[in-house]
């Protein structure tokens with residue numbers, strides 16, 4: 001079936017904050033690494049008579065993220081009780097923010113031409129973790145996660161495909177990692193996502209918008225894209241085959257079965273929860289002064305999008321290389337450090353010019369992306385990597401030797417200039433030696449020489465190869481080729 005529809009997607013993303021303690025008590029926030037039910041206290045297991053105390057670091061992280069998302073941070077925000085009954089929620093309510101969240105209205109640019117608006121950012125506590133054992137037909141509760149601080153970020157329905165939703169999530173993950181507010185590890189559930197999807201299309205000349213499906217608890221990039229793809233197609237087919245979707249005007253909730261690759265209906269509107277929100281009586285409203293906001297704004301690190309633009313400008317790199325290099329903080333920092341090492345070399349040249357530095361940075365980027373990234377490269381420091389690139393740029397070593405050298409550096413660490421000396425890897429550019437060798441190779445291989453003279457220019461590559469072999473690879477193939485070409489045309 002041909003799909004001629006527009007997918008309309010909005011996301012609700014839960015981000016676990018990496019504060020030291022939990023949202024409303026002093027319990028450790030690293031309970032996921034501890035034995036079950038060991039990082040708990042009467043507050044986070046909801047004993048009657050206990051009082052929550054708001055974690056100020058969680059508020060600070062919420063403000064920092066709101067500002068980075070270009071949200072407004074209102075002077076007053078407040079917490080509310082979201083009431084529901086479930087074994088993972090010992091109090092019978094979750095403390096969350098309802099009508100006065102900490103961040104309102106913002107955006108993320110996922111490309112220079114695509115802006116995704118943010119509706120709100122609010123703080124809340126996580127529930128405990130249920131562990132179901134089918135074998136014994138029982139469920140166990142681990143309260144370590146109970147009251148872990150979360151940030152929920154809600155987008156406007158601005159995303160138009162499952163792939164775009166994936167790009168947005170990657171961008172958001174990168175952002176919260178840059179801000180150092182979350183590890184945002186999806187496998188560990190530190191970043192989880194609910195997706196709202198509906199379709200728009202023309203049905204016999206009438207513009208149709210289908211009811212929304214909310215897909216709950218997606219916890220990998222792959223499942224987000226697959227689930228959205230599946231559910232969009234399912235909605236369309238249900239509409240086209242005249243299903244119930246044409247009559248209902250309310251949203252349904254579905255779960256994603258990753259193993260089977262299908263969504264499963266969880267809840268109809270009739271069964272939807274009424275959470276009976278009301279203001280949390282045990283917590284006063286949160287006041288954020290203008291000076292706190294100004295201060296937080298001033299301390300924001302360089303954001304991923306700013307960093308990418310700067311890298312393009314400063315190092316003359318293209319957008320796709322910059323996406324890879326700025327994929328995480330550590331990688332971008334490594335690149336900059338290596339580039340500063342190259343700067344020193346460029347400055348030391350008498351004829352340093354912009355053209356040369358741009359060329360050298362592109363060389364660095366290309367080696368970093370194509371050769372360095374695949375290595376177990378913990379032992380290679382950015383200084384040494386920068387020096388390696390300088391050696392290539394200076395023609396001290398050729399590309400083959402440089403790759404060999406990089407392997408050695410990955411195994412043993414160390415200074416590339418030193419390794420070259422020790423292992424005698426330096427390229428021979430002494431033209432006398434090359435001259436003699438080229439003569440010998442021409443002498444030994446009359447047939448390829450003849451072919452070359454007859455116009456089969458490719459025949460020269462065989463001769464270059466022979467010289468390179470004699471030199472154990474320690475020559476610049478371009479130079480060898482030039483010498484050979486000159487000799488062959490002289491003797492022609």
Ligand SMILES: [Zn+2]
Nearest residue numbers: 025027041044
């Ligand atoms: Zn506690």
